[in-house]
Amino acid sequence: MAKIDLAKTELNYERFRDLAKNADLSERERIGFPDHYRSGFENAILDDIRTxxxxxxxxxxxxLDIGAGASPMTSALLKLAHKYNISVAMNDSPEMLSLIESEFSFEKIAGKFPDILDEALEKAPDGYDLLLCYSVLHYIIVDGSIFDFVDAICLALRPGGVALIGDIPNLSKRKRLFSSKEGIAYHKQFMNTDEDPVVDHFEIKRNAIDDAVLNAIVARAHATGNDAYIVPQPRTLPMYNRRDDIIIQRR
Structure with missing residues (x-):
């Protein structure tokens, strides 16, 4: 297989299965990231997840790690979990799970979330204490219902359990950034241009996540009797100024 332009590739569960089989891609590219987007940032990302x-x-x-991928960060997360005596179940496609390298044991749950919810709960009938879904939500909603996803997250947690839905690209936040002096300067430096970024505040962009979607996720979690919060990323992360995290706590 040949290299692909990730910036121009529409990704979903089935497309990631293809990436996992592409030997011409790096470990980071096969989970959807150009190398420079993640290389050197994994430790900061893991520290934020741990916190x-x-x-x-x-x-x-x-x-339970939903859409775990198979990258240096996946292996590092398993090592970190072992340090804190946390057992891990990794969920992803069979192709991706087969590529995870780790000296530490973990459970494999192959398939697309939330379709695998019943199987996941068979392995943990009382639910999971922790749930991680990192840099994946924007692909999951392409194939399914956002509310079905949130409901499944809440059902997968045991009472008192916490979920981190992390690294969510927020179109509204991105537009606010590139309408500001800070964002305009950032764009010019990053793109090596004298041109201002083009921002269309009334653009309809299908399958994009914006403030409305994030607020709907929080509202849905609240409606099922749980706590939920939109929280920022620290500036140590590569795309902190245009991405958000959501934390859900099962009550």
Whole structure:
């Protein structure tokens, strides 16, 4: 197989199965990222995940990683979880799961979330203490219902459990950024241009996530009796100024 232009490729569950089989791609490219988007940032990302899921207080916990991928960060996450005595179930396609390299044991749950919810709960009948879905939500909603996804997240958690839906590209936040002096300067430097970024505040962009979608996720979690919050990313992360995280706590 040949290299592909990730910026021009529409990605979903089936397309990621193809990427996993493409030997011409790097580990980061096969999970949808050009190397320079993630290389050098994995430790900062893991530190943010550890902090938001409070690994220090979760010894003995079980964690489900949805859309785990197979990259240096996947292996590092398994090592980090082992350090805090957290058992991990990794969910992704069979092709992607077969590529995960780790000296630490983990459960494999092959298939597309939330279709695999019943199987995941068979392995953890009381639910999971922790749930991670990182840089994946914008692909999941292409193939299914956002509300079905949120409901499944809540059902997968045991009472008191916490989910981090992380690294969500927020179109509204991006537009606000590139309408500001800070964002215009950032764009010019990054693109090496004297031209201002073009921002259409009334653009209809299908399958994009914006403020309305994020607020709907929070509202849906609230409607099922759980707590939920939109939280920022630290500036140590590569796309912190145009992405958000959501934390859901099962009550």
């Amino acid at each position: 938001k899921l409070e690994f220090e207080y979760r010894s003995g916990a079980s964690m």
